[in-house]
Amino acid sequence: MNREILTIGHLARQTGTKVETIRFYEKNGLLPEPSRTDGNYRAYEQEHLDRLSFIRRARDLGFSLDQVRTLLMLADDRSQSCAAVDAVARERRNEVERKISDLIALKGELDRIIDRCECGIVADCRIIESLSTAGS
Amino acid sequence: MNREILTIGHLARQTGTKVETIRFYEKNGLLPEPSRTDGNYRAYEQEHLDRLSFIRRARDLGFSLDQVRTLLMLADDRSQSCAAVDAVARERRNEVERKISDLIALKGELDRIIDRCECGIVADCRIIESLSTAGS
């Protein structure tokens, strides 16, 4: 039962988050408003730190803030089925898979136009040509 | 020698660009300001259409507006070496490659946490657990 009070700077250092970002999460309803000290400083407790860590890990996995908000809501309701959690995670995985195949296609395109370049002058540049004309 | 006058709507339809986006490109120096009709409508010519097509193709390949600006500048100087063009394209390819490997790593992480899910209740959810605790 750790009831030490943490400043926003502590949270920032312990999670590798900028102070402004923590305030941003609060303003956007991801992190609950903590109580304040006499000097109006935010006074955080362990649960805030846990929640912030959760947010940061989810963000590192590329979940959008909206998805994180959903995950937090779901996580708070401990007795609910975790099917909804699973759905959010699978949705995120789909997004990542789609992005990967998009980027692989893109890289193919770039390979193709870069390979054609013989590095003469711009007038003969195959890269410029590829960008200037449609299709192939 | 095609000297027909095109409205912004024509350019938009022919390149699949929103009208607002064309104005945005103009304001940001990617597309030169065209002359105006008596009614103050933008009056484009073929070269504007070509330039806009170039911009759209480059954007489709994921070049940033800054990179597109550079490419346009380079493309305009027809007698210059195209080494600089090549460099921009290779830089873009590097970005794409980096992003692909980042996303593949991410997908691995997501696979790992999703696979552990046995879809019971949230209290036992492995996905939530993964997000709540560090490292593994």
Next chain:
DNA sequence: CTTGACCCTGTAGTTACTACAGGGTCTATC
């Protein structure tokens, strides 16, 4: 002469922060 499609400028919204500006607080040291 009115309707509807088109055009104009300018501003605000999107995502997820980041970076100030312009202040107040706290702690240590002289």
Next chain:
DNA sequence: GATAGACCCTGTAGTAACTACAGGGTCAAG
């Protein structure tokens, strides 16, 4: 008790690359 420096506060504006209005003007057809 004064002062320096580290920290905190609010609020606004900036980033990328658009997109979406609001509130107007223009133009062609009927």
